[in-house]
Amino acid sequence: xxxxxxxxxxxxxxxxxxxxxxxxxxxxxxxxxxxxxxxxxxxxxxxxxxxxxxxxxxxxxxxxxxxxxxxxxxxxxxxxxxxxxxxxxxxxxxxxxxxxxxxxxxxxxxxxxxxxxxxxxxxxxxxxxxxxxxxxxxxxxxxxxxxxxxxxxxxxxxxxxxxxxxxxxxxxxxxxxxxxxxxxxxxxxxxxxxxxxxxxxxxxxxxxxxxxxxxxxxxxxxxxxxxxxxxxxxxxxxxxxxxxxxxxxxxxxxxxxxxxxxxxxxxxxxxxxxxxxxxxxxxxxxxxxxxxxxxxxxxxxxxxxxxxxxxxxxxxxxxxxxxxxxxxxxxxxxxxxxxxxxxxxxxxxxxxxxxxxxxxxxxxxxxxxxxxxxxxxxxxxxxxxxxxxxxx
Amino acid sequence: xxxxxxxxxxxxxxxxxxxxxxxxxxxxxxxxxxxxxxxxxxxxxxxxxxxxxxxxxxxxxxxxxxxxxxxxxxxx
Numbered sequence: 001x002x003x004x005x006x007x008x009x010x011x012x013x014x015x016x017x018x019x020x021x022x023x024x025x026x027x028x029x030x031x032x033x034x035x036x037x038x039x040x041x042x043x044x045x046x047x048x049x050x051x052x053x054x055x056x057x058x059x060x061x062x063x064x065x066x067x068x069x070x071x072x073x074x075x076x077x078x079x080x081x082x083x084x085x086x087x088x089x090x091x092x093x094x095x096x097x098x099x100x101x102x103x104x105x106x107x108x109x110x111x112x113x114x115x116x117x118x119x120x121x122x123x124x125x126x127x128x129x130x131x132x133x134x135x136x137x138x139x140x141x142x143x144x145x146x147x148x149x150x151x152x153x154x155x156x157x158x159x160x161x162x163x164x165x166x167x168x169x170x171x172x173x174x175x176x177x178x179x180x181x182x183x184x185x186x187x188x189x190x191x192x193x194x195x196x197x198x199x200x201x202x203x204x205x206x207x208x209x210x211x212x213x214x215x216x217x218x219x220x221x222x223x224x225x226x227x228x229x230x231x232x233x234x235x236x237x238x239x240x241x242x243x244x245x246x247x248x249x250x251x252x253x254x255x256x257x258x259x260x261x262x263x264x265x266x267x268x269x270x271x272x273x274x275x276x277x278x279x280x281x282x283x284x285x286x287x288x289x290x291x292x293x294x295x296x297x298x299x300x301x302x303x304x305x306x307x308x309x310x311x312x313x314x315x316x317x318x319x320x321x322x323x324x325x326x327x328x329x330x331x332x333x334x335x336x337x338x339x340x341x342x343x344x345x346x347x348x349x350x351x352x353x354x355x356x357x358x359x360x361x362x363x364x365x366x367x368x369x370x371x372x373x374x375x376x377x378x379x380x381x382x383x384x385x386x387x388x389x390x391x392x
Numbered sequence: 393x394x395x396x397x398x399x400x401x402x403x404x405x406x407x408x409x410x411x412x413x414x415x416x417x418x419x420x421x422x423x424x425x426x427x428x429x430x431x432x433x434x435x436x437x438x439x440x441x442x443x444x445x446x447x448x449x450x451x452x453x454x455x456x457x458x459x460x461x462x463x464x465x466x467x468x
């Protein structure tokens with residue numbers, strides 16, 4: 001298939017049917033070099049506008065990226081000599097003006113634009129650039145290190161709030177506080193949260209928080225706004241003031257999607273000022289339920305203890321009774337044994353079998369014939385009494 | 393909540409949990425158990441009281457020209 005396609009001459013052209021003689025064939029180097037010259041001559045140094053993609057900064061200091069618009073793209077190279085003037089690296093997606101010269105990278109025969117100047121097209125771009133620079137500086141000083149984040153107090157009692165005294169953020173904070181945990185005290189430290197004075201007043205307010213006694217937590221933030229409105233919270237000195245707070249902090253700037261640099265420096269980040277309060281304060285109803293469950297566990301715990309103890313007491317009582325019983329049993333049976341022996345030895349017992357005892361008047365028992373000469377009186381004791389008798 | 397009771401809810405709840413755990417363990421003698429129970433009851437009462445405390449207070453902190461701090465009630 002492809003073979004037959006290749007065999008077809010391009011429309012409107014009739015290529016030479018035979019390869020040219022050797023001196024007429026260009027080397028690749030000759031071809032690419034020719035192309036490079038014509039590309040460089042086509043426009044010369046030129047300003048273009050486009051979006052940065054596939055940005056890569058190498059250790060050498062050179063940058064490689066593409067500039068594109070919805071239809072086309074061109075690969076760019078920016079040598080170290082020029083990148084140092086830009087400072088911070090450029091994020092993908094940044095729209096820029098670039099001054100550069102289109103050329104051909106001869107080794108690969110690829111089109112390149114060699115860029116000398118890179119300028120973000122808008123304030124957004126500039127702010128983004130500045131923000132990256134600040135972020136890098138904070139990171140360098142370890143202020144973004146997760147290890148330095150402090151945990152928030154469980155039940156804060158006094159909370160400092162750095163925000164505008166008449167903004168929606170403060171209103172939301174007060175409402176949510178009253179709903180969740182009414183016994184807290186909020187100390188509002190007013191600051192401008194947008195405009196040129198904002199960074200300065202925020203820094204001053206944060207320093208003031210550090211002078212307050214017995215404050216457990218600081219919430220810093222503002223409600224939603226344009227990127228420009230929120231930019232004070234990307235300022236390096238504001239971030240450093242947040243980092244310098246003696247107490248744990250929550251940063252809550254704008255809406256869910258906005259992440260400012262104070263969010264990265266603070267101990268915790270909340271998407272909105274209301275969410276910051278939810279993060280800071282437990283729910284009173286939840287806590288009350290917890291207290292109640294502790295109460296019933298306490299009562300149950302004691303009941304269990306006392307039940308155990310009385311069961312143990314009952315067991316001990318049984319044991320005492322058994323022990324005492326055994327101790328009483330022994331003498332009793334011994335007594336019975338003695339009694340038996342006594343009975344066996346009793347002379348009456350012998351008499352009861354039909355024997356009788358002869359006793360002389362002085363009570364001596366007659367044991368031999370000689371004890372009882374004829375004419376002697378004696379008593380004959382039987383089982384039921386004595387009989388006076390006379391020996392013949 | 394006053395400053396003197398600061399953080400005491402945390403302490404009360406933490407202690408309560410300890411007490412309940414000890415009571416639930418087998419090896420507490422009765423005297424000790426009764427002692428723990430009494431302490432538990434008073435901490436429970438304290439925690440409940442603290443939870444019942446009144447309206448959140450909102451104040452404003454301002455610094456005057458001389459660098460003095462002033463705390464005033466905030467009128468939202």
